Amino acid sequence: MNADYIIQANNLQKHFDGGEIKALDGVTASIRKGEVVVVIGPSGSGKSTFLRCLNLLELPTGGQVLFEGVDITAKSADINLHRQKMGMVFQHFNLFPHMTILKNMTLAPVKLLKKSQADAESQALKLLERVGLADRAGAYPSQLSGGQKQRIAIVRALCMDPEVMLFDEPTSALDPEMVGEVLEVMKELAKEGMTMVVVTHEMGFAREVADRVIFMADGKIVEEGSPEKIFTAPEQGRTKEFLAKVL
Numbered sequence: 001m002n003a004d005y006i007i008q009a010n011n012l013q014k015h016f017d018g019g020e021i022k023a024l025d026g027v028t029a030s031i032r033k034g035e036v037v038v039v040i041g042p043s044g045s046g047k048s049t050f051l052r053c054l055n056l057l058e059l060p061t062g063g064q065v066l067f068e069g070v071d072i073t074a075k076s077a078d079i080n081l082h083r084q085k086m087g088m089v090f091q092h093f094n095l096f097p098h099m100t101i102l103k104n105m106t107l108a109p110v111k112l113l114k115k116s117q118a119d120a121e122s123q124a125l126k127l128l129e130r131v132g133l134a135d136r137a138g139a140y141p142s143q144l145s146g147g148q149k150q151r152i153a154i155v156r157a158l159c160m161d162p163e164v165m166l167f168d169e170p171t172s173a174l175d176p177e178m179v180g181e182v183l184e185v186m187k188e189l190a191k192e193g194m195t196m197v198v199v200t201h202e203m204g205f206a207r208e209v210a211d212r213v214i215f216m217a218d219g220k221i222v223e224e225g226s227p228e229k230i231f232t233a234p235e236q237g238r239t240k241e242f243l244a245k246v247l
């Protein structure tokens with residue numbers, strides 16, 4: 001194990017339909033503490049599957065994931081314990097519709113981290129303030145805009161004091177005018193030193209915020225490097241082809 005890395009994925013495979021679909025076909029990648037890694041690539045290239053395998057929302061069919069040096073794909077691993085340290089934000093927010101925002105944010109910290117209700121609420125309110133939504137603590141998700149729901153989803157994940165934040169196309173389901181407010185919250189997090197793995201089609205975010213960009217195609221990492229390298233001097237034909245379409 002290398003202590004610099006918080007997550008190490010070794011030769012990850014994820015096959016569906018008895019091996020007919022190779023969503024991941026041997027992905028090896030390591031994420032450093034405090035690093036912001038943005039994963040880009042065409043639709044169906046395995047980006048979401050890669051992210052979901054890092055916290056074992058999808059169980060890899062082969063390979064290993066080490067989290068803080070521990071093989072969390074081993075049979076003996078306590079998946080729930082490790083997963084708690086990896087906050088996840090989804091395209092479709094995944095807030096509980098029948099609970100207030102405050103309840104959405106305090107439920108898991110109280111239940112899983114055994115925080116007192118008072119501590120969990122005080123942390124949640126501070127986080128809500130940070131994203132300009134302190135006055136919405138008593139609202140229900142249906143009363144909020146998409147951008148507000150996604151900002152809540154981010155701070156809800158932060159209530160679990162995660163070591164890493166995983167973002168799976170967090171702005172893809174938003175109306176265009178709401179994308180900026182969510183990316184802004186993510187930029188702030190990055191500046192504060194949060195380790196982040198972000199699957200996104202927002203190339204501007206990748207350019208501006210990523211420490212490293214990973215380009216995937218056909219379940220493999222085709223090329224990776226600094227945003228400067230990937231966006232201005234890509235080496236692989238597949239990368240050039242993709243960027244020509246999206247930039």
Ligand SMILES: Nc1ncnc2c1ncn2[C@@H]1O[C@H](COP(=O)(O)OP(=O)(O)OP(=O)(O)O)[C@@H](O)[C@H]1O
Pocket residue numbers: 016017021022023041042043044045046047048049050
């Ligand atoms: N549960 C599943 N069962 C069967 N095939 C799946 C399943 N999940 C994903 N796949 C397939 O695996 C491949 C990779 O999918 P994945 O969602 O990881 O790609 P992606 O790069 O995130 O795509 P997008 O940008 O469109 O979200 C695709 O061919 C997809 O159809």
